[in-house]
Amino acid sequence: MSAHHGRVIVVTGAGRGLGRAIALKLASDGARIAIAEIDRELGAEAEQELKTTGAETMFVPTDVSSQESTEAMAAAVLLKWGLIDGLVANAALANSVGGATYDRITVDQWDRIMRVNVRGTWLACRAVAPHMQKRGRGSLVTLSSDTAHWGSPNLLHYVASKGAVEAFTRAMARELGADNVRINCVAPGLLDNDATRGVPPAKREWNIRNRAISREGSPSDIVGLVSFLLSDEASFITGQVIIADGGLVFH
Numbered sequence: 001m002s003a004h005h006g007r008v009i010v011v012t013g014a015g016r017g018l019g020r021a022i023a024l025k026l027a028s029d030g031a032r033i034a035i036a037e038i039d040r041e042l043g044a045e046a047e048q049e050l051k052t053t054g055a056e057t058m059f060v061p062t063d064v065s066s067q068e069s070t071e072a073m074a075a076a077v078l079l080k081w082g083l084i085d086g087l088v089a090n091a092a093l094a095n096s097v098g099g100a101t102y103d104r105i106t107v108d109q110w111d112r113i114m115r116v117n118v119r120g121t122w123l124a125c126r127a128v129a130p131h132m133q134k135r136g137r138g139s140l141v142t143l144s145s146d147t148a149h150w151g152s153p154n155l156l157h158y159v160a161s162k163g164a165v166e167a168f169t170r171a172m173a174r175e176l177g178a179d180n181v182r183i184n185c186v187a188p189g190l191l192d193n194d195a196t197r198g199v200p201p202a203k204r205e206w207n208i209r210n211r212a213i214s215r216e217g218s219p220s221d222i223v224g225l226v227s228f229l230l231s232d233e234a235s236f237i238t239g240q241v242i243i244a245d246g247g248l249v250f251h
């Protein structure tokens with residue numbers, strides 16, 4: 001039987017990019033997928049793509065930075081399917097966020113990144129984890145970035161937000177463990193997808209040159225790890241940050 005047969009998994013930011021690739025992978029592993037995405041066009045498109053693969057799916061327009069919206073999302077999923085087994089808190093502002101030094105990032109830009117990347121991760125988890133605790137089972141995966149480990153320059157608000165997501169994951173693991181709910185964090189390296197089109201070629205080349213596996217990374221390099229962490233195969237793993245960046249950073 002496939003790893004997630006019949007399970008209900010929420011993927012935030014599944015409208016495009018890594019989130020959509022994760023949703024497709026989990027669906028191919030048998031899961032029913034709730035797409036929690038702020039962009040209605042992208043959400044509907046992702047829903048359509050999942051349906052063409054035969055997956056059971058629902059699109060719930062969701063702004064992860066809003067408590068009201070994340071709670072309504074969880075309620076809609078529970079109303080339709082009656083349970084939530086997994087969450088991938090993937091939504092973030094990751095698209096063309098770099099380029100300014102620490103003193104050029106505006107306070108508004110800083111607050112926007114923190115609101116979506118940090119508060120949004122917390123609110124998405126906050127909306128579904130109590131249900132999992134009541135059932136005595138569940139698994140959550142948060143998304144960081146290897147930039148939080150090597151301190152990528154000219155991206156301070158984003159890097160700081162991902163450092164916060166990693167610390168959040170550890171502290172949440174301590175709170176959820178007693179109820180058999182696990183939470184882990186995946187920290188990808190720079191990927192070749194829409195969100196990173198604006199990355200200067202020299203920075204991309206530097207990344208590739210300094211990886212043990214010296215090549216471009218893609219969402220397909222990440223999705224299997226997310227599926228594994230959500231699965232029962234990872235039943236004794238919680239509070240961990242796993243870097244998937246071709247071996248640029250070791251920790």
Ligand SMILES: NC(=O)c1ccc[n+]([C@@H]2O[C@H](COP(=O)([O-])OP(=O)(O)OC[C@H]3O[C@@H](n4cnc5c(N)ncnc54)[C@H](O)[C@@H]3O)[C@@H](O)[C@H]2O)c1
Nearest residue numbers: 013015016017018038063064091092094143145190191195
């Ligand atoms: N692409 C990379 O190289 C890379 C590297 C390391 C980590 N990551 C992380 O992976 C995750 C996905 O990145 P991506 O490359 O697919 O980015 P992306 O910009 O392509 O996709 C992000 C998705 O999240 C959605 N979103 C944005 N704000 C939202 C909100 N408030 N509520 C709900 N949905 C919202 C967007 O509409 C979009 O569909 C992010 O957490 C990112 O930080 C990406």
